[in-house]
Amino acid sequence: MSQTPSQTLSFVKYQGLGNDFILVDNRHAPSPIVTPEQATLMCDRHFGIGADGVIFALPGQNGTDYTMRIYNSDGSEPEMCGNGIRCMARFLADLEGKNAKSSYTVQTLAGLITPKIENNGQITVDMGKPRLSPAEIPTTLTGGGNTVIARSLEVAGKTWAVTCVSMGNPHCITFVDDVSAINLEKVGPLFETHVAFPSKINTEFIEVVNPGYLKMRVWERGAGITLACGTGACAALVAAVLNGKCDRTATIELPGGPLKIEWAADDRIFMTGPAMLVFAGAMTI
Numbered sequence: 001m002s003q004t005p006s007q008t009l010s011f012v013k014y015q016g017l018g019n020d021f022i023l024v025d026n027r028h029a030p031s032p033i034v035t036p037e038q039a040t041l042m043c044d045r046h047f048g049i050g051a052d053g054v055i056f057a058l059p060g061q062n063g064t065d066y067t068m069r070i071y072n073s074d075g076s077e078p079e080m081c082g083n084g085i086r087c088m089a090r091f092l093a094d095l096e097g098k099n100a101k102s103s104y105t106v107q108t109l110a111g112l113i114t115p116k117i118e119n120n121g122q123i124t125v126d127m128g129k130p131r132l133s134p135a136e137i138p139t140t141l142t143g144g145g146n147t148v149i150a151r152s153l154e155v156a157g158k159t160w161a162v163t164c165v166s167m168g169n170p171h172c173i174t175f176v177d178d179v180s181a182i183n184l185e186k187v188g189p190l191f192e193t194h195v196a197f198p199s200k201i202n203t204e205f206i207e208v209v210n211p212g213y214l215k216m217r218v219w220e221r222g223a224g225i226t227l228a229c230g231t232g233a234c235a236a237l238v239a240a241v242l243n244g245k246c247d248r249t250a251t252i253e254l255p256g257g258p259l260k261i262e263w264a265a266d267d268r269i270f271m272t273g274p275a276m277l278v279f280a281g282a283m284t285i
């Protein structure tokens with residue numbers, strides 16, 4: 001634990017398809033009010049609250065309504081979080097009560113992201129444009145005209161055909177015949193820490209059921225197996241389109257439920273799915 005004196009922190013927990021986050025009202029301070037070490041303790045499912053990450057709603061920057069920052073359950077800080085931004089939109093609307101807006105502009109380390117709460121309760125997020133160049137992912141894999149599409153990668157004594165996509169955070173996608181047959185606990189960490197990925201990587205395995213329906217399992221950087229990954233689902237759709245395996249709009253079935261993803265004509269990605277309040281409480285940290 002850190003040397004910070006203990007404090008009582010009010011928190012709320014939200015989940016999107018079983019990807020669960022502790023949301024912290026950080027609107028009064030420009031940087032997160034808990035440390036990465038405290039976040040790791042809060043995320044612990046036995047010694048803490050239990051979550052895949054901690055998300056901070058901070059004051060806006062450059063004219064945006066808010067800024068979002070996130071710590072993974074291991075205390076590392078990713079650039080973006082797809083399920084998390086849906087939870088953050090719901091959290092902001094709950095905090096603002098009758099002043100709530102249906103759409104927010106949110107600054108993230110991956111740029112401007114815009115979630116919109118639909119009338120049916122689902123949340124659609126403009127996730128921005130995918131980035132495909134090896135330098136932006138980042139990866140040392142090359143070939144294929146400044147993209148990494150179906151390149152060979154040796155992991156766990158096997159050669160995998162991987163496609164890499166950044167949604168602000170890095171993703172490595174592999175198409176398989178049967179996602180349930182993948183030993184995620186074993187291969188996930190080997191992909192995550194592979195030397196080809198200098199910032200580590202989120203790893204998705206995808207089974208194409210039909211061109212409008214994909215099944216996905218994920219090993220997240222800094223969090224391990226999770227029930228869903230929003231940025232991962234967006235990256236998976238892009239990878240499937242680039243490999244000629246799916247339409248530009250598809251449903252992605254994750255262990256926690258389905259997300260609808262669309263790669264629009266203007267190159268932006270739109271993700272639609274749920275986000276719900278689980279409980280509120282206070283913790284001494």
Ligand code: ZDP
Pocket residue numbers: 019072077078079080081082083084169170202220221222223226228229230231232
């Ligand atoms: O990039 C990373 O380190 C991820 N673990 C961040 C979290 C991604 C997330 N699961 C999502 O939905 O995009 C929250």
